[in-house]
Amino acid sequence: MNEITLEEARNIFTSAERIVILSHYRPDGDCVGSAAALVLAARKLGKKAFAADSDELPQKLSFIVDIPGDPIYAISGEEADAASDAVSAFSPDLIMSADVAETSLLGRYEDVFKDRIGLKIDHHPPRSQFAENNYVDSTASSCAQIIYRLLEPLGVIDADIASALYAGIISDSGNFKYPDVSSETHRVAAELIDAGVNHAAINERLFGKRTRNEIEALRLAVDTLEYFTAYSQKCGPVSCAMISMTNEDRRDYGICDDDLGEIQSFARDIEGVDVGIFIRQISGENNMYKLSFRSDKTDVSKICEHLDGGGHTRASGGRIYAASLDAAVKDIMAAVSAYAEPISE
Numbered sequence: 155m156n157e158i159t160l161e162e163a164r165n166i167f168t169s170a171e172r173i174v175i176l177s178h179y180r181p182d183g184d185c186v187g188s189a190a191a192l193v194l195a196a197r198k199l200g201k202k203a204f205a206a207d208s209d210e211l212p213q214k215l216s217f218i219v220d221i222p223g224d225p226i227y228a229i230s231g232e233e234a235d236a237a238s239d240a241v242s243a244f245s246p247d248l249i250m251s252a253d254v255a256e257t258s259l260l261g262r263y264e265d266v267f268k269d270r271i272g273l274k275i276d277h278h279p280p281r282s283q284f285a286e287n288n289y290v291d292s293t294a295s296s297c298a299q300i301i302y303r304l305l306e307p308l309g310v311i312d313a314d315i316a317s318a319l320y321a322g323i324i325s326d327s328g329n330f331k332y333p334d335v336s337s338e339t340h341r342v343a344a345e346l347i348d349a350g351v352n353h354a355a356i357n358e359r360l361f362g363k364r365t366r367n368e369i370e371a372l373r374l375a376v377d378t379l380e381y382f383t384a385y386s387q388k389c390g391p392v393s394c395a396m397i398s399m400t401n402e403d404r405r406d407y408g409i410c411d412d413d414l415g416e417i418q419s420f421a422r423d424i425e426g427v428d429v430g431i432f433i434r435q436i437s438g439e440n441n442m443y444k445l446s447f448r449s450d451k452t453d454v455s456k457i458c459e460h461l462d463g464g465g466h467t468r469a470s471g472g473r474i475y476a477a478s479l480d481a482a483v484k485d486i487m488a489a490v491s492a493y494a495e496p497i498s499e
């Protein structure tokens with residue numbers, strides 16, 4: 155499949171008249187901000203456009219799309235058949251994806267869309283170039299940063315579009331603190347502020363108060379914290395900290411995925427820990443566990459590629475099937491031993 159330049163991606167976007175923009179399941183600030191900016195920009199250019207996601211947006215992100223006019227996400231969490239019918243009725247001339255590293259991240263919509271995507275724009279190291287045309291810049295700290303560069307020459311960026319992009323940038327850059335933040339990230343953010351972003355308000359929405367449930371989730375997490383050392387060929391001893399959450403915990407404490415907040419990076423942030431791992435039972439599936447890996451010096455994408463997943467060098471995810479939590483932990487430690495590599499840059 156074609157790898158194209160940003161200019162070519164822009165031409166594909168501007169040549170289309172009816173556009174569907176796909177974002178990934180368990181939507182985050184970056185994919186929602188990117189999709190919202192693209193929908194608003196397309197409409198401003200006189201096109202018809204909407205976004206689609208196989209999961210409903212979490213309440214915390216609804217402010218990004220809370221804009222007068224037609225809903226930005228015309229499809230949000232519907233069954234695959236309904237989504238397919240709605241897209242057929244719309245008859246798009248371009249289906250594109252933003253912030254989607256591979257088609258499995260389309261969740262329940264994977265089979266509906268995977269062979270019909272004309273343009274992929276992403277910032278994850280390319281695992282599969284699934285679209286007809288693919289633009290990937292894995293140096294960008296967010297997809298929104300790329301979407302800014304795509305849209306900027308079109309002269310369409312107003313305060314709403316800028317706000318969506320700003321929300322994307324601060325979501326994926328951890329509020330400008332991750333190593334892939336560059337001077338370019340700050341330059342784009344500065345230009346967005348000049349376009350009318352209320353950055354303090356967006357910050358408050360994304361990183362402000364925590365709900366009681368988020369604190370309950372954190373309390374549970376601290377309680378399950380365990381330390382392991384894996385011995386890897388390429389890294390030597392790898393100090394791991396792991397937190398876990400079972401379906402029973404979530405039921406007992408009324409915790410949903412939206413409440414998990416920053417738990418994913420909690421274990422990594424402990425002094426002396428190389429790899430932080432968050433393992434949670436997938437709702438309703440007792441033997442499937444979802445994994446999140448975070449590290450500052452170990453390339454966790456290499457580990458996750460062997461755990462049915464992948465992602466960024468410092469932040470990756472995967473899935474594992476295991477008879478029990480203990481069995482899952484054993485398999486995870488084996489994968490760390492076998493596949494951990496130091497981050498090269």
Ligand SMILES: [Mn+2]
Nearest residue numbers: 184253297326
């Ligand atoms: Mn992203």
